[in-house]
Amino acid sequence: MSNIQIFNHSIHDIGYISRTVTYGEEYEMVLDFIDCYLKSRKNLKNKQIAIFIEPQIDTGYPDIVIVDYYITKGLSWVNTRYKLTNNDLKILFEIQKNRSISINNLKSSLGFSENELEKIITNLANCKLIYKYADSGSVRNVRLKSYCIIKNVIAIEAKIDKWNEAIRQATNNTWFATESYILMKKDKCNDAIMKTCEERGIGIYLTNGKNKKVLRSNRKTIPVSYSTLQFNEWILRRHFKEVNNDYE
Numbered sequence: 001m002s003n004i005q006i007f008n009h010s011i012h013d014i015g016y017i018s019r020t021v022t023y024g025e026e027y028e029m030v031l032d033f034i035d036c037y038l039k040s041r042k043n044l045k046n047k048q049i050a051i052f053i054e055p056q057i058d059t060g061y062p063d064i065v066i067v068d069y070y071i072t073k074g075l076s077w078v079n080t081r082y083k084l085t086n087n088d089l090k091i092l093f094e095i096q097k098n099r100s101i102s103i104n105n106l107k108s109s110l111g112f113s114e115n116e117l118e119k120i121i122t123n124l125a126n127c128k129l130i131y132k133y134a135d136s137g138s139v140r141n142v143r144l145k146s147y148c149i150i151k152n153v154i155a156i157e158a159k160i161d162k163w164n165e166a167i168r169q170a171t172n173n174t175w176f177a178t179e180s181y182i183l184m185k186k187d188k189c190n191d192a193i194m195k196t197c198e199e200r201g202i203g204i205y206l207t208n209g210k211n212k213k214v215l216r217s218n219r220k221t222i223p224v225s226y227s228t229l230q231f232n233e234w235i236l237r238r239h240f241k242e243v244n245n246d247y248e
Contacts, residue, residue, distance in 0.1 A: 051066050064156040065156070082237055091120050102138045149236065150235070159184065187206065
């Protein structure tokens with residue numbers, strides 16, 4: 001299980017916050033799903049998995065987020081990355097998406113003040129996450145693989161009933177996840193739910209003693225949004241804290 005990390009509580013010194021667990025039937029279903037999922041992944045070799053339970057992101061608290069990633073030998077790290085904020089990641093994502101962009105265009109598209117934008121760009125450059133050209137008025141991305149280790153982000157919304165709410169939340173999760181699913185404690189899924197999920201590009205998991213994927217989610221590429229990069233930073237911060245034995 002060394003290849004699997006579970007984030008089931010807040011870890012403040014890496015900036016990770018999760019919702020306090022509400023015990024009940026839904027939470028038991030979440031734990032049952034994770035238990036079955038771990039059993040199916042017990043023979044992992046190279047790939048690593050992080051499982052987040054109700055992480056706090058800007059759109060709420062998805063029930064489960066499963067992240068596939070690879071940490072390779074010689075991976076570089078700059079300690080200033082521990083302090084990256086959501087605003088830093090918003091600008092990083094915009095630069096990564098555009099590859100090369102002027103500071104004026106960043107300012108107009110994201111609404112940051114010039115001083116704030118300049119500070120964040122300098123910070124990202126010091127973290128070796130972007131290239132900043134002196135006196136050119138523009139910035140450029142670095143290779144995504146040089147700082148982003150995640151390969152897939154699967155969001156799952158669990159509901160005992162209230163399927164419309166589960167579908168709504170799973171649709172919201174497509175904002176940051178490469179794949180988004182609802183999770184139901186059933187042996188079968190009715191046609192109406194199947195059709196609605198298919199139309200929205202979200203998938204369906206059933207769990208009842210074992211996990212069964214009855215509808216595959218549409219898949220997006222990394223990174224989907226700046227919040228996708230949040231998961232990357234949380235995993236790496238935890239990794240390097242453990243490697244350096246640096247937990248407070």
